Amino acid sequence: MHIDARHLENNSLIEGDICIVGAGAAGISIALDWINTPYKVILLEGGGLEYDSKVQQLYQGENSGQKYFPLMSSRWHSFGGTTALWGGYCTEYDTIDFKKRDWVQHSGWPISKIDLIPYYKKAGDNLDLFSDNFSLEHWQRKNNKLKNLPLDKDTIWNKIWQFSPPTRFAEKYKDKISNAKNIHLYTYANVTDIITNDDSSEVIEVTTKNHANKTHKVKAKHFILACSALQNARLLLASTSQNPKGLGNENDNVGRYFMEHIEIKSSELWMNSAFSMNLYLLNWGKTKARAEIAITAEMQRKYKLLNGTVSIKPLDKARFEESNIEHWNDEDPRNNTFTRSAWEKIKHKVSVYKESRVDHINQAYQLSIRIEQEPKVSSRITLDTERDTLGVPKSDLNWVLSANEKKSIRKIQEIIGQQIGKSGIGRIKLLDYLQDETNLSWPDYTSGGLHHMGTTRMHKDPKKGVVDANCKIHGIHNLFVAGSSCFTTSGAANPTLTLIALSLRLSDYLKNNFNS
């Protein structure tokens, strides 16, 4: 059932068994999981079924740290959430990502990869992936043209990504959600406050508002915040009715440990003869799976490296591409697009470049790294003094990079360079910003992946995290968080598949513990 909250009588009371705040990848995945259960599920979406610029403006905020994308366009504020924008990259997190690593401060999830394995397949189904098998051998058996570079397996491995079409949750799931008898979707229902009992141990209700000046209350037995890492933290910090520090924030962890993936071109691979790179190249709309070069856990331990993977693109095109941070700079997310329009911009430059060269440019590739960040207390979202049009304080993001992140990027290129050299197939050349080991500055084109993580991180100790191993906010027995804001570390992989798997795990936990 779908109800537009602008058309409800003012001060309506909405009641259900569980209330999910946010209808993006996490919220919709949980709602789908509760269809045909005996429970009444309230699914609240702040936007409409389609883009609404007035609602999108509610995401405006400040960037006071490292150069970052406009906050307003870094997330999509309508039913389906940021699946309206995403590129479809899917892979699982690695076992090491969940472990305590003595060289990565604040690392160590309270769960392991094994805890998510049962949920990855279902997450992949939600995203229309071809297979739940991410092993290189599986994909090489399916297609013997997928040759891997002849590199030492104790040092390098080939991590497989699959590509969702990309699934747009609004298109795919709108009817299923709207037609489900026990799912009550309310659009234009922005949650602006969470009200608890006096000692903040239980959520009583949430308040919703919209630009039609309608205010409503929603009561439920359990509440799940699923409105993205920035908005989950923002809402908790802004809910100050019982506690001026916000909810779940006794230990000042809400909003902290904000992590992105640093995504940046890192080196060039020049090969001395033709080599089929089908395994590594991406043909939009056609490639089902491709590999990125990854460093083994043993090498990460040996050299105290952060986890990162390296993708490969033909250099003739890659040289002219803008980085995401240069390209994605409009506050209206509809104006920031990847793929086709970006290619149109550079097509002419590429053809002129190719004609002017006599060497083997077709055997040269750009390597770009996607690397995890160290969790940092100082990398955080806080509340601005300015408020949005519904009266909620805006966000201020202070994104922080570190020297260790740059050192890891450099060392990973060096390790790949050693392996490439050893194999005799060519040589690696680090880009300018990595050549001087003592230079810890970052180039202007340093980008993130629009992957927001960590602002309500998981930790068994409430002094070190916001949610426990079941994504429940410490100290509040019926308030949970779904999505990548729960991530303790960021891993090297795009987060969508894992955040959905984690959300489905939460969903299972709630089903099994509903009345406890």
Added chain:
Amino acid sequence: MKRRSFIKITGVLSISIVLPYTFSSCNSSLNLNDTLATPYELLEVISKDESIEIGNQYCKAIPKEAKIDTLISLLSKGNTRESLKKMITDDFNLGNTIIINGWVLAQTEARQCALLSILI
């Protein structure tokens, strides 16, 4: 600009005949130095000019090796193209690498570039 090229330096090296070494014959010393100062595999992906620049940078970074006799002594453990190739592979395998102008190089081939840069 990087080109696939196999440089012929015999003619160039013949200009630098004045060497502190003595071999059984002048021709065999030239042939050996030809081999020692030619990073064949590297030259499949970079130009001669770039290899010389790498050599210059190597000599600046490690001045104690920036002498013809020192470099020849270090490189002569491999006195054929095949044995030098093995030294390079071993360097990469053992992590005996150096980064010059961004290139991740085996120590051996960086020394070859250095020798070339001095002899040119």
